[in-house]
Amino acid sequence: MFIQNFICFLSFGITDAVDILLVAVILYLAYNLVKGTSAVNIFIGLAFIYFAYIIIKAFDLRLLSSIIGKFVNVGVIAVMIVFQQEIRKFLLYIGSNEFLRNKNWKNIFKRSFVNNSDKEIYLNIEAVVEACFNMSETKTGALIIIARKSDLKFFINTGDLLDSGLTSRMLENIFFKNSPLHDGAVIIQDNRILAARCVLPVTEKENFPANYGMRHRAAVGITENTDALAISVSEQTGAVSFTMHSEITPNINKQTLTFLLEKNLKQLN
Numbered sequence: 472m473f474i475q476n477f478i479c480f481l482s483f484g485i486t487d488a489v490d491i492l493l494v495a496v497i498l499y500l501a502y503n504l505v506k507g508t509s510a511v512n513i514f515i516g517l518a519f520i521y522f523a524y525i526i527i528k529a530f531d532l533r534l535l536s537s538i539i540g541k542f543v544n545v546g547v548i549a550v551m552i553v554f555q556q557e558i559r560k561f562l563l564y565i566g567s568n569e570f571l572r573n574k575n576w577k578n579i580f581k582r583s584f585v586n587n588s589d590k591e592i593y594l595n596i597e598a599v600v601e602a603c604f605n606m607s608e609t610k611t612g613a614l615i616i617i618a619r620k621s622d623l624k625f626f627i628n629t630g631d632l633l634d635s636g637l638t639s640r641m642l643e644n645i646f647f648k649n650s651p652l653h654d655g656a657v658i659i660q661d662n663r664i665l666a667a668r669c670v671l672p673v674t675e676k677e678n679f680p681a682n683y684g685m686r687h688r689a690a691v692g693i694t695e696n697t698d699a700l701a702i703s704v705s706e707q708t709g710a711v712s713f714t715m716h717s718e719i720t721p722n723i724n725k726q727t728l729t730f731l732l733e734k735n736l737k738q739l740n
Contacts, residue, residue: 592619592736593662595637600728602642603704603711612653612706613646614686616671618660619736621697627658630669637662646704656689672696674717683719690714700735702728 498518524539551558594617606613616623631652635641637659645667646653655668674691690701694717701714713720713731720731 594659594732594736595662596729596732596736598637598639599642599659599702599732600725602639603702603728604725605639605643606646606704607709607711610706610709611643611646611648611704612686613642613702613704614656614671614689615642615702616656616658616669616690616693617700617702617732617736618658619698619700621699623658623660623697623699626656626669626671626693627666630655630658630666632666633664635664637664656693676717687712687714687719691717691719694718700732 520539520542524536524543527536527539599615599617603613603615616626641664642657644650645657645664652667656671657667658665658669671689672692672695673685673688674695676691679688679691684705684707686703686705690703690712691714693699694701694714698716703712703714704710705712710722711724711728713723713728715731715735720727723731
């Protein structure tokens with residue numbers, strides 16, 4: 472019985488090769504969708520369980536196969552619950568005019584297979600730091616998001632697209648109290664200000680400190696779901712804070728902010 476199942480498992484044809492290739496492409500694109508977010512470890516865990524289930528069934532380990540099969544049978548529901556935000560983003564993108572107008576399909580796969588693990592992200596740190604502490608002196612509230620690996624396209628589309636060069640004056644003008652763009656977050660990617668007045672998710676932590684406002688809640692919220700960096704300037708106190716992986720470093724000076732940005736933009740592993 473074992474030998475027969477093992478021989479059947481080894482039978483391999485062109486149809487099987489196409490099937491495996493299609494599944495591999497789907498899994499890779501799905502991984503890129505959640506890469507850099509807190510859901511990536513769950514994705515890898517679910518994939519590992521499913522492949523283990525296939526191997527266990529091939530070796531006809533009935534008891535173990537039955538136990539793991541219970542998890543696999545409810546896997547679709549689990550995926551929908553765990554990845555509800557990512558699925559929502561994907562469906563919104565598929566249904567948008569942007570998806571229908573997209574002519575650069577090759578770029579999707581080209582970007583996917585480019586290795587960015589050792590790429591240093593260039594950012595005009597001096598301009599960002601100068602703008603933050605100029606706004607700190609005048610107690611101008613600000614929230615600046617710096618993209619790294621995670622795709623922030625969904626959040627960029629919630630604001631007003633700018634695609635502007637990054638300068639301290641530009642940042643200060645955006646967050647000027649009488650500016651129509653000051654309310655919301657600015658998202659910076661590839662050393663350019665891509666959008667302003669962006670809407671971000673806020674953290675739902677029950678023990679969130681009461682002395683922090685909505686800008687800090689949004690800074691923690693975006694860094695919970697992505698690997699982005701967030702800099703917030705308090706409108707009440709003028710204090711500058713740095714947030715990464717949902718952890719806030721409050722009341723920092725110019726030197727500390729410069730060090731944190733340089734450190735976390737050099738190598739992304």
